[in-house]
Amino acid sequence: MNHRKIKSTARESFGDIAPTFVRYSEEVLFGDVWRREQLSLRERSLLTISALVAGGLSEQLSYHLRLAKENGLNEEELIEALTHLAFYAGWPRAASAIQVAKEVFEENT
Template structure:
């Protein structure tokens, strides 16, 4: 039995889809996210943009927090969300903005985006 802390895939879906959780942790996060071609910060920007565009609110919640952890600023995320409204649709960006607001409210170390 492994003594490692379970990754995000195993924690969120390991009980219902163990193979998908394994692939999430061992391929997506341990391999793809660790490739040297893009920084984790840049991967977070790309991932957040894709999730906003695809209206994937469940995954976006996790990845907005991860983006902040990876050095993307709240101001950069608000700019990303605003920019995408014109390309992906208003509802996608409004939903993302509400999620970012909630995430920032739970993170006192992050300053609120400037108006």
């Protein structure tokens, strides 16, 4: 199992007040859970984005869209996934997610 240190926004956001939360994020979530071999990083990104959209949790979505691109998903695939989710997670949630995706994708232009 690869236990390399993962840079996280949690450290920047919460490191001063919640160091244990940061440690769990870096070592357990992104160190152990995300590194399990049964699913690829690409698959884990797609599942995570789907769960965030289904739950209406757009606060973490921009981070995970960027990570998904690093993990091999392209913008067309991500938009297709968000469009597909509209029928299962709800139109407003998908529309909000597509707005976040638009903002993330425009960062690179």
